Amino acid sequence: MNRQQRRAQQKANKAKGINNPQAHQYFQQGIQFAQAGNMNGAYLSFDKARKEDPKNPDYHAATGQISLRLAPQKDAFLNAFHAFYAAHKLRPREEAYMINMAAACKGLRLTGFYEDVKAGIIACLNQSRINAQSLIAPWFDTITCDPELKILINPDDVDVEGLKKIASDSFIIKGLWRMMTNAPEMEVWLKTLRRYALDYALENEAADEMTALISAIGAHCFLNEYVFSENEEENKAYEAIRSKLADGVGGKANLVAAYAMYNPLLTLAQSDEIEEQYKKGPLSALVKQQISTPKEEQRIKETIPAIGNIENETSKDVRAMYEQNPYPRWDSIASTTKPTRLKDMKYLVAGCGTGLPVAAAAQTFPATKITGIDMSLTSMAYAKRKAQSMGLNNVEFKQIDILNLAELDERFDFIECGGVLHHMKDPMAGWAALKSVLAPGGRMFIALYGKRARKDIFAGQDLVKEMGLGSSLEDIRAFREKLFSLPEDHPAKPVLKQLDFYSTSNLRDLCFHIQERSYDLHEIKEALDELGLVCMGLVPALPGITDLYKRTYPDDPAMKNLDHWIELEDKRPDIAIGMYKFFCAAQGEEDVHNPSVEELKAINLVSA
Numbered sequence: 001m002n003r004q005q006r007r008a009q010q011k012a013n014k015a016k017g018i019n020n021p022q023a024h025q026y027f028q029q030g031i032q033f034a035q036a037g038n039m040n041g042a043y044l045s046f047d048k049a050r051k052e053d054p055k056n057p058d059y060h061a062a063t064g065q066i067s068l069r070l071a072p073q074k075d076a077f078l079n080a081f082h083a084f085y086a087a088h089k090l091r092p093r094e095e096a097y098m099i100n101m102a103a104a105c106k107g108l109r110l111t112g113f114y115e116d117v118k119a120g121i122i123a124c125l126n127q128s129r130i131n132a133q134s135l136i137a138p139w140f141d142t143i144t145c146d147p148e149l150k151i152l153i154n155p156d157d158v159d160v161e162g163l164k165k166i167a168s169d170s171f172i173i174k175g176l177w178r179m180m181t182n183a184p185e186m187e188v189w190l191k192t193l194r195r196y197a198l199d200y201a202l203e204n205e206a207a208d209e210m211t212a213l214i215s216a217i218g219a220h221c222f223l224n225e226y227v228f229s230e231n232e233e234e235n236k237a238y239e240a241i242r243s244k245l246a247d248g249v250g251g252k253a254n255l256v257a258a259y260a261m262y263n264p265l266l267t268l269a270q271s272d273e274i275e276e277q278y279k280k281g282p283l284s285a286l287v288k289q290q291i292s293t294p295k296e297e298q299r300i301k302e303t304i305p306a307i308g309n310i311e312n313e314t315s316k317d318v319r320a321m322y323e324q325n326p327y328p329r330w331d332s333i334a335s336t337t338k339p340t341r342l343k344d345m346k347y348l349v350a351g352c353g354t355g356l357p358v359a360a361a362a363q364t365f366p367a368t369k370i371t372g373i374d375m376s377l378t379s380m381a382y383a384k385r386k387a388q389s390m391g392l393n394n395v396e397f398k399q400i401d402i403l404n405l406a407e408l409d410e411r412f413d414f415i416e417c418g419g420v421l422h423h424m425k426d427p428m429a430g431w432a433a434l435k436s437v438l439a440p441g442g443r444m445f446i447a448l449y450g451k452r453a454r455k456d457i458f459a460g461q462d463l464v465k466e467m468g469l470g471s472s473l474e475d476i477r478a479f480r481e482k483l484f485s486l487p488e489d490h491p492a493k494p495v496l497k498q499l500d501f502y503s504t505s506n507l508r509d510l511c512f513h514i515q516e517r518s519y520d521l522h523e524i525k526e527a528l529d530e531l532g533l534v535c536m537g538l539v540p541a542l543p544g545i546t547d548l549y550k551r552t553y554p555d556d557p558a559m560k561n562l563d564h565w566i567e568l569e570d571k572r573p574d575i576a577i578g579m580y581k582f583f584c585a586a587q588g589e590e591d592v593h594n595p596s597v598e599e600l601k602a603i604n605l606v607s608a
Contacts, residue, residue: 023053030062037551039544042066043079050083057094060087064100069543071107072574078114080104081138085120096336098124106134110141118142118171125174129334132178133499139175140186155192163196167213176216177285178331180224181502184484191228193217194261198237201258205244206251211282218260222290225325225504226263229477238262249274253283265290297326297381304380304397307373308404314425315401317514319375321471322353326382327505330356333363340603341367345596348373348412350402350434351420355383355395361416362392364605370395371412373402402430411439413596414606418447419579423515431531435586441594443536443606444584449518450576452569457498458518459491460511471512476504479511521569524580525562534590535560536583537607540575548572558607583607 018024030045043066050059064083070076081104088097101120110117121139124130143149149169152162166172181187197214204210221228230238241259249256249270256265256274265271265287275291278284310316333356345368349357352372361370372395374380380397387395400407402420415434421427427448434444460483467482469475480501486493500506519527528535537560540546545568550557553564560583569575583606600606 019056020053023049023056023059026052027059027062030066034066037547039066039069039547043070050086054086055090057087057090057097060084060090061097061100064104068100068104069547071542071544073544077104077106077108078110078117081108081117081120082114085116088120088123092123095127095129095334098127098130099334099336102130102132102134105136105138108138110138110145113142113145113147118146122171122174125171125178127334129332131333132175132331133180135175136179136182136499139171139179140183143172153189155188158192158196160196160200163193163200163213164209166193167210173212173216176220180220180499182499184496187228187502190217190220194221194228195234198234198241198258198261201254202237202240205253205255207253207282211253211257214254214257214261215283215286218257218286219289221261222264223329224502225329226473227476227480227502227504227507229481230262234262242268245270249277253278253281256283257286260286260290264294266294293385297378297385300381300384301377304377304384304399307398307400308407310375310401310404312401312403312425314515315375315403318423321508321514322374322376323378324508325505326354326379327376327509328354328356329382329503329505330354330386333359335360335363337364337605338603339364339366340599340605341365342596342599343367345414345599346410346412346439347371348415348437350405350415350417352383352397353379355380355386355397357416357418358383358395358397359387359390359392362387362395363390366394368394371408371410372397373400373405373408375399375401402433405433405437408437411437411442413439413442413594414600415442415444417444418581419449421446422449422517422519423513425515427517428527428531431527431533435531435533438586439594440586441589441592441597442585443597443600444533445581446584447579447581448524449516450578450580451518451520452573453576453578454518456492456494457510460495461513461516463492464511469512471508471514473504476507476512480507519580521562521566521580524582525566528562528584532587533584534587535562536585536590538562538565538575539581539583541577542574545572545575560607 026045026049030042030049033041033045046059046063046066050063053059060083064080067076067080067083081101084097084100084104088101102124117138121135121142124135125132143153152166181190194217197217200210201214241255244255245252245259245268256278259265259268265274268274271291275287278287310319342365345365347361347365347368347370349361349370349372352358352374355372358370358372372383377399380399384397415438417434421430424430438444464479467479469479483492483495495501498510500510537558549559549568552568556564565575597606
């Protein structure tokens with residue numbers, strides 16, 4: 001190539017936005033490898049591209065995406081985080097990079113300290129739209145590995161000066177506000193902090209440099225619904241605080257915050273006075289969380305219409321369980337899925353709980369009316385409040401039993417029902433009710449508990465029965481203390497690794513549920529046949545399993561053959577982590593023209 005040709009090529013590259021032709025060539029090679037299913041080759045090519053042109057965020061992001069697809073290979077999640085953080089530094093306003101950092105954190109455990117991981121976690125914690133809970137494991141690992149922070153987490157070395165250092169550390173404080181505990185050692189640390197903070201508040205009632213920490217612990221305990229056990233000394237100190245607050249709440253910010261570490265502020269007779277006194281200042285966020293917001297949810301309950309009567313006895317019992325607390329609590333949601341304007345689609349979330357799937361659907365389809373139904377008004381009030389706070393105007397909530405869906409007098413193009421049918425006395429009757437309101441050519445997305453992934457949970461449920469426990473907070477705490485004391489080889493011990501173990505409502509749902517059954521893929525296949533439904537694609541837990549399936553069964557790109565999945569599961573038991581998730585349609589209607597479903601297919605949101 002002569003000089004003139006080189007200049008022409010450079011000009012053409014510049015017009016295409018190509019600043020580094022060599023890096024661009026590596027990038028194109030990576031795309032080709034990925035399309036061919038060679039993820040290791042794609043990773044090496046994308047990694048070369050970002051090293052050749054480190055100022056191009058797209059090359060870093062592509063490396064991160066491929067790293068996630070290589071999971072559970074060693075360091076896949078760490079490599080993904082490094083790559084996404086590099087992209088974030090170059091383009092800090094791009095929300096997708098933070099969403100992907102949070103996604104990488106779901107599988108990330110650290111044995112060393114990484115400055116970029118800490119900085120990336122801080123960036124995510126500062127962004128209210130990012131789901132912070134996925135950050136919890138590397139957040140705590142960072143604290144334990146950070147040379148400046150690790151000296152603060154030894155329960156045997158806690159003192160006032162250490163508490164003040166923690167109170168001034170935004171990494172710790174923001175994490176406590178936005179995430180629930182997920183490990184025994186973290187719980188031990190937090191319970192120790194809580195005990196020392198309680199004593200401190202009794203001696204230092206007014207707001208000071210410790211208020212931030214006491215409030216953060218109170219907020220954290222509210223999130224987990226006070227699942228931590230308490231000893232007799234704490235109970236006495238707690239009663240002393242209650243007595244002092246009964247004499248007046250003014251000038252007692254630390255006492256108010258300390259009370260919140262053991263019980264919601266709304267349970268105090270003086271809650272209205274506290275709300276008025278502390279709605280501004282260092283307790284404003286705590287007051288909003290524990291007084292103003294729950295009051296708002298109580299008002300919202302009155303605005304949710306009830307359709308029909310809940311007459312099934314099991315339905316009544318299940319509803320009563322879910323009325324105790326909003327379940328599941330969630331922080332925020334952001335998605336990399338591009339919003340799609342489908343005006344005529346009718347979308348139902350059956351068993352919407354606190355509305356996370358409703359919010360996700362409403363963001364993805366802003367022109368579509370999303371209907372959320374549930375039996376629990378407590379959960380739906382939470383859901384409606386969250387939807388309002390997010391400015392989601394395309395949602396509606398109705399209280400109705402799935403068995404009574406016909407009373408809606410409506411057909412839906414897409415029905416989402418995750419984690420619900422397996423809690424019904426007759427799941428097949430519930431599933432049939434869903435099918436009865438499915439529009440011609442419509443699709444359902446179903447999630448059912450999987451037997452293979454829940455052996456430890458079954459052992460935990462058996463232990464609950466052996467102990468003769470109900471589902472009260474006291475019984476849940478007793479179960480947790482028993483589980484902590486079990487030998488490591490006890491079949492229920494792995495329940496400690498479940499995030500749900502660290503929240504009252506989540507653990508109640510996990511091990512104390514009054515009605516539950518689980519499935520294997522054979523049973524799901526039989527159920528589909530019996531109901532006149534056909535699988536339209538199973539959604540595996542990890543992206544790497546998708547790649548494995550398509551390599552193993554190239555004749556089934558939609559991944560809908562359950563016999564193939566049954567065969568593959570023997571080699572990869574991690575196909576489902578907790579639940580099998582899949583799309584289905586009415587037999588004989590797989591190819592019936594449904595305009596909304598056709599549009600969903602076109603943007604790859606449902607299987608072809």
